[in-house]
Amino acid sequence: MERFLLLLDGPWATLIVRELLQGPRRFSELRDALEGISAHTLTHRLRRFEAHGIVTRTVYAEIPPRVVYELTPLGESLRDILYAMAAWGQSVTNQQLMAATD
Amino acid sequence: MERFLLLLDGPWATLIVRELLQGPRRFSELRDALEGISAHTLTHRLRRFEAHGIVTRTVYAEIPPRVVYELTPLGESLRDILYAMAAWGQSVTNQQLMAATD
Numbered sequence: 001m002e003r004f005l006l007l008l009d010g011p012w013a014t015l016i017v018r019e020l021l022q023g024p025r026r027f028s029e030l031r032d033a034l035e036g037i038s039a040h041t042l043t044h045r046l047r048r049f050e051a052h053g054i055v056t057r058t059v060y061a062e063i064p065p066r067v068v069y070e071l072t073p074l075g076e077s078l079r080d081i082l083y084a085m086a087a088w089g090q091s092v093t094n095q096q097l098m099a100a101t102d
Numbered sequence: 103m104e105r106f107l108l109l110l111d112g113p114w115a116t117l118i119v120r121e122l123l124q125g126p127r128r129f130s131e132l133r134d135a136l137e138g139i140s141a142h143t144l145t146h147r148l149r150r151f152e153a154h155g156i157v158t159r160t161v162y163a164e165i166p167p168r169v170v171y172e173l174t175p176l177g178e179s180l181r182d183i184l185y186a187m188a189a190w191g192q193s194v195t196n197q198q199l200m201a202a203t204d
Contacts (some may be wrong), residue, residue, distance in 0.1 A: 001120060001184065003191030003199060005113040018103060051201040052194070074194065081190060082103065084183045089105030091179065092154070097105055099153040102155075 007052055008078070012037060014085070016045055017071070017078050020055065024070040049075070109154055110180070114139055116187070118147055119173070119180050122157065126172040150175070 008014055012034070019025060019033050031042055034082035046069055054075040060066040071078075107125040110116055114136070121127060121135050133144055148171055151157035156177040173180075 001116070001188040001191055003194050004187040005116060005191075006199070007191075007194065008187075009113070011107040011111070014103070014107060044122060053198040053201065056141075074198070077190060077193065081183065081186045084186060085106040085110075086103040088183060089103055089109075092105050092109065092176065096155040096176070097108070099155065 007049075012041060012045055013049075014082065016042070016049070017054070017075060018082055020069060020071045020075065021079055021082065023063065024068045026068055030069065054078075065078065104147065109156065114143060114147055115151075116150070118144070119156070119177060122171060122173045122177065123181055123184065126170045128168065128170055132171065138199055140147075156180075 006015070014032065015034055019030055025033070025084065027046075030046075031037060031039060034075055046055060046057065050057050053072055056070050058068045058070065060068065071072065110119070117136055118132065121132055127135070129144065129148075132148075133139060133141060136144065148157060148159065152159050155174055158172050158174055160170045160172065162170065
């Protein structure tokens, strides 16, 4: 569990994986899809994922060069967990979600 | 997904649920089991979980009064997700985990 929490730490990490579960993405595509994320945070997160073997970064020698991010098999193996998270979220009623917390 | 991330935000939230998946717990038992958590954080988290319908808080009119926290069915329904997280974490090699990230 701790390893999961270490690698998928915080909402951005999970939302980036969710985006990449739909297929390879360029940096700008990720940035557009993840409303509110800064270029710095996205860069840092992708670099961490790359280092931890969750994402690959491929540079295509085109003009201009094209850089594509893609899930590795380890990253891909998060699919079921993220689907389960989404399904659980749907089982939470609006009333429960909006409950005031002091 | 966003609802999940909203309610299970951060490692402590997930680790508290993991602990309660093993059965009802008193505050002191939770605090002992969750190394490094402050009383303030634990109190705040439990209150949030209670408000969102994930945990119940039962006071037994004993001397001194006994307070027990327990997962609701909604909280209990997180079991499979947390097991999947733990299983995924075990599939991450030490080498991947320790990879340097600048």
